[in-house]
Amino acid sequence: MNYLSKICRTTQPYTAGEQPQDKKYVKLNTNENPYPPCPGVGEFINNFDREKLKLYPDPENTALATKIAKKYGLSKQNVFIGNGSDEVLALCYPTFFDKDGDGVAYADVTYSFYKVWAKAFGIPSVIVPLSDDFRFNVSGFKQAKCQGMIICNPNAPTGLIVNRLDLIAIIEANPEKVIIIDEAYADYCNCTMANYVSKYPNLIIVKTFSKSYSLAGARCGYALGSETLIAGLKTIKDSFNSYTVNRLTEGIAIKALEDNKYFNAQVDKIIDTRDKYADELRGLGFDVMPSNTNFLFAKHCEIAASELYYQLKKNGVLVRHFNAPRVDAYLRITVGSPEEMTVLINKLTKIINDAHSNKKSQEEE
Numbered sequence: 001m002n003y004l005s006k007i008c009r010t011t012q013p014y015t016a017g018e019q020p021q022d023k024k025y026v027k028l029n030t031n032e033n034p035y036p037p038c039p040g041v042g043e044f045i046n047n048f049d050r051e052k053l054k055l056y057p058d059p060e061n062t063a064l065a066t067k068i069a070k071k072y073g074l075s076k077q078n079v080f081i082g083n084g085s086d087e088v089l090a091l092c093y094p095t096f097f098d099k100d101g102d103g104v105a106y107a108d109v110t111y112s113f114y115k116v117w118a119k120a121f122g123i124p125s126v127i128v129p130l131s132d133d134f135r136f137n138v139s140g141f142k143q144a145k146c147q148g149m150i151i152c153n154p155n156a157p158t159g160l161i162v163n164r165l166d167l168i169a170i171i172e173a174n175p176e177k178v179i180i181i182d183e184a185y186a187d188y189c190n191c192t193m194a195n196y197v198s199k200y201p202n203l204i205i206v207k208t209f210s211k212s213y214s215l216a217g218a219r220c221g222y223a224l225g226s227e228t229l230i231a232g233l234k235t236i237k238d239s240f241n242s243y244t245v246n247r248l249t250e251g252i253a254i255k256a257l258e259d260n261k262y263f264n265a266q267v268d269k270i271i272d273t274r275d276k277y278a279d280e281l282r283g284l285g286f287d288v289m290p291s292n293t294n295f296l297f298a299k300h301c302e303i304a305a306s307e308l309y310y311q312l313k314k315n316g317v318l319v320r321h322f323n324a325p326r327v328d329a330y331l332r333i334t335v336g337s338p339e340e341m342t343v344l345i346n347k348l349t350k351i352i353n354d355a356h357s358n359k360k361s362q363e364e365e
C-alpha cells in the first residue's frame, strides 16, 4: 500500500543549505547577512505586547503592504506579502501556470527551487540554458514557448546580472506571458525593475527581507505587480493559508523598512567586503565570477570544489557546494564580515599549501 501521491513519490525536494546545530561554524553557506537587523527591530521585539499573539494577524498585512507600496510609489493593491520569498515564488506557480499549459521557463543554472516547484505543482519546465560562460540567453527567453518565465536577477548561484534593456526587451516581446523577476539579491547591485511594474501589466517582481535586511529568520518576502496579478496571488494564497505572515514578522519588517540609513550602510559594507575578498580569493588561485550579490561564485585552478568544501567544513567554515552539472567545480561563498572572510582566507591558504606539499612529497617518492 502506498499512501503518497504520485507527485509526492516522484518529487525531488530542494536541498536547503545546512543549518548545523552541532557546533559553531563560520557560516558562509546560505547567503545570510553577517550583521544584525537595524536597532528599531530590536526595540520592536523588546516592546512587543505578547497579548497581541492571541489574535490572528491581518491576512492582508495591510500596514506592511502600505509601507512597501509607498517605498515604490505603488498602491497596496500592487503588493503581495508572504512567509519568505520562497512562499511568494511557490504561490506564483499555481497562480500563473497551468498543468496543461506551455510551462514555466527558467535558466538551466539558476535558483534550484524553480525546478522543484514546477515538479511539485505538476507544471512543465522549459529550460533555457545559459551560455558556456554563464551569460543569460536573452534571445532564448524572448522566443521561449512557455506560459511565463522566472528570471533570477542577479542570478544565483552565478552572481551575474541581466541588464535592464535586455529585461525590457524580454518583457515587451512577451506581453501575453507573465515575467517573474526574482530580485533576492538586487539590493547588492541596485538593479531593481520595481519601477516598471506600473508600466508592464505582465511583470511580477519578487523581493525578500532575508538578505539585505538581515531578516532570514523572520521569514518575509513580497511581490510587486499589477492589481490583476496580485489579486490572483491572493486568491491562491487564500485557498491555501490565509494567515501566512505573523504579527511579529510584520512589525519587524516595517521597522526594517523605516531605517534606510542603516540599510544602506550594511549593503555598502557587504559590497566593500565582497570586492576586497574576491581579490584575495583570486590571489589564492581562484577564478571568481564578477559578483553583483552578497556571495562569490569561485572555482579553484587546481583543487576540486568538493574537496575544498569538505576541508573547509572540517576546519569550521561552511560554504555551499552544488553537486550538479555545470556548477560542481565551483564553491558559492556568502560574503560575511571582514573577520569571517579573514578566517576563510586563512583556512583556504593552509588547505591549498598542504595540498601542494602533499603533491610535492608524492612526486618525490
Ligand SMILES: Cc1ncc(COP(=O)(O)O)c(C=O)c1O
Pocket: 030, 031, 083, 084, 085, 086, 087, 111, 152, 156, 182, 184, 207, 208, 209, 210, 216, 220, 221
Ligand atoms: C534566488 C533566491 N530566491 C529566493 C530565495 C528565498 O529567500 P527567502 O525565502 O528567505 O525570502 C533565495 C534564498 O536563498 C534565493 O537565493
